[in-house]
Amino acid sequence: MAETLSDDEITEGLPEHWERDGDEIVRTYEFDSYLAGVGFAAGAGGVAQDAFHHPELTIGYEEVEVRLTSHEAGGITEQDLDLAARFDDLL
Numbered sequence: 001m002a003e004t005l006s007d008d009e010i011t012e013g014l015p016e017h018w019e020r021d022g023d024e025i026v027r028t029y030e031f032d033s034y035l036a037g038v039g040f041a042a043g044a045g046g047v048a049q050d051a052f053h054h055p056e057l058t059i060g061y062e063e064v065e066v067r068l069t070s071h072e073a074g075g076i077t078e079q080d081l082d083l084a085a086r087f088d089d090l091l
């Protein structure tokens with residue numbers, strides 16, 4: 001099981017546009033249309049399933065909020081930082 005990261009490791013490892021919120025990292029992606037957000041969420045879901053590490057996705061109007069934490073480890077791990085970067089690559 002992945003180990004939780006220290007505060008400094010999280011700060012240093014957070015991809016641009018991502019923020020820490022307690023035991024989660026979060027980014028809200030903005031889109032030109034609702035369906036563009038839905039399509040992004042579907043792609044993110046596929047990346048997550050491939051990694052078998054699953055975010056909380058909240059689809060809003062022209063935006064998608066993505067929250068990541070490692071439930072089994074009880075905090076933020078390298079898996080969360082890695083998946084965040086992979087979601088950004090979908091843009």
Ligand SMILES: C[C@H](O)[C@H](O)[C@H]1CNC2=NC(N)=NC(=O)C2=N1
Binds near residue numbers: 052073
């Ligand atoms: C049994 C456990 O749910 C699985 O090993 C995976 C599934 N997806 C997961 N996703 C996230 N975010 N954290 C986990 O600890 C996790 N565990």
